[in-house]
Amino acid sequence: MADAVLKLEGLRKAYAGADTEYEVLHGIDLRLGRGEFAALIGPSGSGKSTLLNLIGLLDRPSSGRLVIDGEETATLDDTALTRLRGERIGFVFQHHHLIPAFTAEENVAMPLLIARGRPDAAMFARAGELLDRVGLARQRRQLANRLSGGQQQRVAIARALAMSPALVLADEPTGNLDTHSADEVFALLREVNRQLGTSFLIVTHDPRLARRCDRIIELVDGVVVSDRPNNAAPPDSGPVDGS
Numbered sequence: 001m002a003d004a005v006l007k008l009e010g011l012r013k014a015y016a017g018a019d020t021e022y023e024v025l026h027g028i029d030l031r032l033g034r035g036e037f038a039a040l041i042g043p044s045g046s047g048k049s050t051l052l053n054l055i056g057l058l059d060r061p062s063s064g065r066l067v068i069d070g071e072e073t074a075t076l077d078d079t080a081l082t083r084l085r086g087e088r089i090g091f092v093f094q095h096h097h098l099i100p101a102f103t104a105e106e107n108v109a110m111p112l113l114i115a116r117g118r119p120d121a122a123m124f125a126r127a128g129e130l131l132d133r134v135g136l137a138r139q140r141r142q143l144a145n146r147l148s149g150g151q152q153q154r155v156a157i158a159r160a161l162a163m164s165p166a167l168v169l170a171d172e173p174t175g176n177l178d179t180h181s182a183d184e185v186f187a188l189l190r191e192v193n194r195q196l197g198t199s200f201l202i203v204t205h206d207p208r209l210a211r212r213c214d215r216i217i218e219l220v221d222g223v224v225v226s227d228r229p230n231n232a233a234p235p236d237s238g239p240v241d242g243s
């Protein structure tokens with residue numbers, strides 16, 4: 001695994017308590033290779049979201065090393081961290097956080113608009129391509145709030161891919177969906193991983209979905225207690241349609 005998109009060494013995170021500091025992550029060592037599709041599991045309060053926030057450069061570690069796609073993050077200022085986050089990392093959350101009064105296409109183009117400062121035809125063409133990829137070519141001009149929950153999450157996935165990130169961080173991406181939509185959205189993540197080679201780190205409480213990842217990393221009380229390849233992951237994801 002020479003080509004890592006993510007490297008953590010001795011990563012610690014402590015929050016300030018009333019009198020003392022309260023350490024949530026106790027020195028995490030982790031390496032994620034290009035194109036890996038990994039689940040992050042663990043009980044409630046074990047530190048999964050805290051870890052995802054550090055990797056997503058939304059918060060800073062108390063100590064330790066965090067390298068994203070070859071870039072050391074410790075010495076970067078906030079502007080450089082924001083740029084690195086925007087260019088290399090895509091986010092998919094449990095709640096899609098789409099702008100309801102914008103069309104699917106406008107939502108997907110949003111990261112490109114933020115990066116480039118003003119709209120142009122190329123960014124809408126790119127949004128169209130991505131919506132096609134996630135099975136929503138026909139819904140391109142629909143308002144986000146007129147789409148089903150599963151379709152909204154597909155738009156959120158297309159938006160996460162807009163900047164061609166090396167790594168997508170997904171926090172309970174199917175947690176808000178019925179089983180059928182959850183399966184379809186998960187299959188889509190898998191398809192993106194296989195076709196584009198994007199790495200995924202997916203927080204899930206659902207053992208059924210974790211079993212469909214190639215690697216399962218388990219966090220308990222802020223420590224990685226197990227990190228194993230999952231040879232039982234199904235070889236293929238099945239078709240993706242726009243339903």
Ligand SMILES: Nc1ncnc2c1ncn2[C@@H]1O[C@H](COP(=O)(O)OP(=O)(O)OP(=O)(O)O)[C@@H](O)[C@H]1O
Pocket residue numbers: 015016024042043044045046047048049050051
């Ligand atoms: N901003 C904060 N300030 C203080 N403590 C925090 C903060 N954020 C998280 N914590 C604490 O850190 C611990 C880990 O929380 P975290 O949300 O990372 O766990 P989790 O594994 O994602 O849980 P869940 O599965 O319930 O989402 C918890 O004890 C939580 O109370």
